[in-house]
Amino acid sequence: MRVLMFGWEFPPHIAGGLGTACYGIVKGLVENGVETIFVMPSASGDEDGSVATIINASDVPVMSVASSVDEFLDKVRFVRVGTNMIPYTNPDEFYELVEAEKKQREVSSDKIYGSKYRFSGKYGSNLLEEVARYAMVGGTIAVEHQDEFDVIHAHDWLTYLAGIAAKELTGKPLVVHVHATSFDRGSEDMIDSRVYSIEKRGMEAADKVIAVSDLTRNIVINKYGISPDKVVTVHNAVDFSGRENLQVERGVRDKVVTFLGRITFQKGPEYFIEAAAKVLKRTSGVRFVMAGSGDMMNRCIRHAARLGISDRFHFTGFLRGMDVQKMFALSDVYIMPSVSEPFGISPLEAMRSNVPSIISNQSGAAEVLKYAFKVDFWDVDAMADDIYALLNYPALADFAAKEGYEEVNRLKWNHAAAKMKKVYESVIK
């Protein structure tokens, strides 16, 4: 079986979790005997070509495609990007991207046909235009390779239009994969309607929709009006191959409770601060760390100061590379109090580093992690209880660390890919 896959990024150059997930999926598919042609907007050449044939959309000139495809693309081609639709990048990087792109004004649209388009492949300010161009190039690639695949697989809204174009031009079945929805990026009244409509169109055009959790599956069904029998949950996994846990000498003897992620409303940072203040009322010898950056960071700093806990509540700013591993290695408890999290890979990373984790019921990860502590994001008392217990009862913490480590090592992309293969089989006529 062969699949034409549309992604947005692929390791080693990734800004968010999507690239990592795609890599895991492709590797898992190989083990299940599925070959993949992986299309991405801007490949660098150092991607792992042993697991898939990588096609760089920037290398492919657009042909004048069938008018039906042209027509729907017309509607989106000139839509400019708004704020609040940057899916995975962090605010610092986003700012840099926007600044960089302001300097190099985009090419005019009449040059599209017969020419190559250099995609940035990032999540920058002319994202919607890139999405539209990607669809045209994607259609071209699908036609060129139409004898080489049986099914099309498109990851998240950025690639849905490409998936639809490929389906319309080749008649091959389409599977769209929902890693996140507009409802996970902003509160309900802040939804970007242009993104929402692309998401909806992709799900409607698809023969099957894969959701990363039951939580996301419910959103797909309820908020996008997709028929339940078309939507299948395949939980994410995580690939720890070749990774060794860091040994870091600790500077503080206090126990450390860590939040690591974007500091945005969706991640529930303020519930963590409230829980921290409750814990500090009952026990000393503990420090809280909020690692990351985001639009709520300054508000959180003020919040902690107002509660008078700033000497025990630390902010690290955005962590890169090894600092993330270092932070896990320094942690005794990990917490992800997300208000809405399609899946949430970070607790898996924490548990892999032997750190017991507390996660919100409003995360997809809660559906698969038996050995994580689960609370409702708003229940700061329960959160404080769990933190206190993990800090003060070593037997509990050791058990959670040991079992959690085993548990996340059992979550393999291989198994997830096997389920995806079944989905493919169900749509190939």
Next chain:
Amino acid sequence: MKKSICLYFQVHQPTRLRLYRFFDIGKDSHYYDDFTDRTILHRIAQKCYLPMNQLLLDLIKKYGKDFKVTFSITGSALEQFDRYEPEVVRSFKELADTGQVEFLAETYYHSLASLANEGEFKHQVEKHVKAIEDHFGVTPKAFRNTELIYSDGIGKQVYGMGFKTMLTEGARHILGWKSPDFVYSNPVQPGLKLLLRNYQLSDDIAFRFSDQGWKDWPLTADKFLSWMKAADGEVINLFMDYETFGEHQKEASGIFDFMKALPGVVLADGSLEFTTPTLCARKHQSVGEIEVPDPISWADEERDVTAWLGNELQQDAFNKLYEQSEKLALLNNAVLWEDFGHLQESDHLYYMSTKFFSDGEVHSYFNPYNTPYEAFINYMNALSDFIIRIDDAVATFGQAPAAEEVKPAKKKKK
């Protein structure tokens, strides 16, 4: 009686914190950015301290007893001079040796101790007096608090330390219709005379001198003299940062030429004379008490302490810092006391100010951080490490008797 002019210059350099990350807590207890301190000090020494000291020395040589100036130099600045630019200390010593220069007492660390803790305040003032004696061989008789912070209560404490003269801001909201150009006294301790800064005339030099959009630009010594003569009081207090000369107002603005010309113009006119705070308070009677229930300062439009304690970040940092006083008092640990002092420098709190929008220019000019949040995070990380060290020291301090109890137990086994 001739009108008095008090020319007083504040000399301070903060001990800046390095980028101190969460990962450093408990591992590295050196909090300071020595390289930046040294670089900045070197620049200011070349542009301001050395040339301006020479200029003042020349004026004193030229006019003898008719020209006098006053300095207050913080302990933090003296430490940096000793370490990086000893030439600056020598040139201040030369000025001190003329006998025409008064040195004021203040808090050694340019701190807000007067707002936090009476014991710590006194300790720092004593430390500063000693440092001035050691460096310049003179004993300060008059007092200026950090940033000219003053209230009735602070004045009472200062009087209790033996000072009879104190400098503060001629803040409009405490003066009302009164003029800053007289000597006043503290209502609780009438023995404490107060000299109030004439902010109009002081800021004409310190802030507006090089502003070409100012209607009175360019400022000349003659013009300035006419303004001083027009003031209707007995005393004109010109208090400003010493870095005004050559650093805030660049040499090219003509600031040095202005200062060089001013004494000659004033003395030729003959209706004013140069004096220093102590002499001034001796010469002029208090015209009345002035009530200051809440602390004032010379900072910002509000002339209060909100530049350092105006938001919740600053308050939390300030409270956490001074909570350590009690534990520290148990310890006789010079290194900890020194870090406690440097962490008290008011500059750290100033960097956390969120008053960017009204007084942004001044705040951002002096601020090494991009945002108040960064300043706060960095400070709290360093403070957290400091607190750990204190707690450790207190813990071992408490264990000493316990360790002795173990010994007889061992003997029993024998």
